[in-house]
Amino acid sequence: MPSDLDFVRDLARSAAALVAERAGQAERLTKTHATTTAEAVTEWDRAAQRHIVAALRARFPDDGIIGEESDDGAGITNLGGGRRTWVIDPIDGTNNFVAGLGCWAVCIGRLDAGYPTLGVVHDVARGVSYAAARGEGAWADGRRVACAPGGLSDRSLMMLTCNLVRPDGSLPPWYLRWSRQVWKLRMLGSAALEAVQVGAGVAHGAITIHGKLWDLAAAAAVVLEAGGVITDLAGRPVFPIDLAGYQGAKVPFLAAAPGAHAQLLAELADPS
DSSP states (O other): OOOHHHHHHHHHHOOOOOOGTTTSSSSSSEOOOOOOOSSOOOOOHHHHHHHHHHHHHHOOOOHHHHHHEEETTSOOOEEOOOEEEEEEEEOHHHHHHHHHOOOOOOEEEETTTTTTEEEEEEEEETEEEEETTTTTEEEETTTTEEEOSSSSSSSSSEEEOOOOOTTOOOOHHHHHHTSSSSEEEEEOOOOOHHHHHHTSSSSEEEEESSOOOHHHHHHHHHHHEEEEEETTTOBBBBOSSOOOOOSBBBOEEEOTTTTTTTHHHHHHHHHO
């Protein structure tokens, strides 16, 4: 029997294969439940999630499952379980998927008592699976990865998920400041793909303001096992997270290489 990590990596790849040919052809639908604001979904998000859920239920019948989608669009999937919960984003980067832009991922993470212990983020267009399990290292396919050493420099990449607008309609001061600095800002349109670049040693930091648990759970396992740090934007730990009754609340986060985390927090706190 394959290890849990090998099983989940193969499962993410099979889910990707199920829907990949529909990229650029799928109809964009809009979620209707209360925790969203015109978020995109397709029938293929739901098909991929059904595929993943069925496989997880067969192998781990006592575990809980949280998924971004439900078939009727009225809410998320939240199947109760014991200490362990699987968190699924069947297509992270749905707008990219609909447009045919090759920046989307299948994400499956496991939380034990609310803490990330296993995760796979499968980059479909590149065919690369970022994967990690606690104590087993972080991997990009067969290559072991680790966070970038040292602090921020003029060569550092900073990943930013697209929606940065605050509730009052303004942009954060740090974003306006960074757009004039030497750091290289990048937006991929997939919070999970952005965050795993920190674990892969490609970027020094990744920030998502309006993300949900499924945007982070799988990627967090990779970042943490690669030696990185995951906090909210004020420096407080995101994990362990209370999953009781979770229905899609926002989980803002900063994923950072250890040498860059304190500097990034200071930048985020600077109102100028």
